[in-house]
Structure formats: C-alpha cells, structure tokens
Amino acid sequence: MFKGLGGIGDMSKMMKAAKDMQDRMQQMQADMDKITVTGESGAGLVKATATAKGELTSLDIDPSIFQPSEKEVVEDLILAAIKDAQRKAQDKMQSEMSRITQELGLPADMKLPF
Structure with missing residues (x-):
C-alpha cells in the first residue's frame, strides 16, 4: 500500500x-570503574593496581627493597609497575570494546567513540 515507505522500518x-549500542557503551564505562588490573615489576616486588580505565588505585611495595643506595632502582620499579598496570588497563578496555562490537554485529576494526 505504501511502496515508497519501505525504508522507514530499516531506519527504525x-x-x-544505535540506542542499544549507546546503552551498552554506558554500561561498559560504568563497569570499567569496577574492573581492576594489577601491574608488576621486579618479580612482584612492586605491584600497581588500576581500574580498567587506567586510574591508579593502589601501590604495594615489598619492604625488602627500601635501601637508600637502591633509590633509583626502586623508582624504576615503581614506574615500571604503574606502566604495566596502565598497559593492562588499556588492553582490558580494548578487549571489552571488541567484545561489544562483535555482539552488536559491527566490524571488528570499527573505531568507537573513546
């Protein structure tokens, strides 16, 4: 009856x-605040924990490394643990984004708005 209106259903x-994707993205963003990753350096002597968004939440340093002569080594270990946690947070975020795009049937290489 309305031959020219066939595209309205597709638009709907x-x-x-689009609304489903927006809802999932908002939920994923909220979830990323709750998911934590832990980066390590010095065979676990220094551990940095961050949210999946990359916000550092805690730092654990084994007391055995506190020697004044080792100041630079300790600083390097702390920095390495933080970088490891941030890299793991980024990997987790990308993994979640990939999972959502697959669930929505979108191309795997599609860049979403974050």
Missing part, C-alpha cells in the same frame, strides 16, 4: 541498534 532498526 538502525535507531534501535
């Missing part, structure tokens, strides 16, 4: 898919 599907 696209709008629903």
Whole structure:
C-alpha cells in the first residue's frame, strides 16, 4: 500500500541498534570503574593496581627493597609497575570494546567513540 515507505522500518532498526549500542557503551564505562588490573615489576616486588580505565588505585611495595643506595632502582620499579598496570588497563578496555562490537554485529576494526 505504501511502496515508497519501505525504508522507514530499516531506519527504525538502525535507531534501535544505535540506542542499544549507546546503552551498552554506558554500561561498559560504568563497569570499567569496577574492573581492576594489577601491574608488576621486579618479580612482584612492586605491584600497581588500576581500574580498567587506567586510574591508579593502589601501590604495594615489598619492604625488602627500601635501601637508600637502591633509590633509583626502586623508582624504576615503581614506574615500571604503574606502566604495566596502565598497559593492562588499556588492553582490558580494548578487549571489552571488541567484545561489544562483535555482539552488536559491527566490524571488528570499527573505531568507537573513546
């Protein structure tokens, strides 16, 4: 009856898919604040814990490394643990983004808005 209006249903599907994606992205962002990763250096002598968004939440340093002559080594270990935690947080974020794009049937290499 309305031959020229066949695309309206497709537009409705696209709008629903966009809303679903937006809802999932918001939920994922909230979840990333709750997920933590731990980076280590010096065979576990220094551990840095961060949220999956990369916010550092704690630092654990084994007391055996506190010697004045080892100041630079300790600083390097702390920096390495923080960088490891941040890298793991970034990997986790990308993994979650990839999972969501697959669930929504989007191309794996599609860049989402973060």
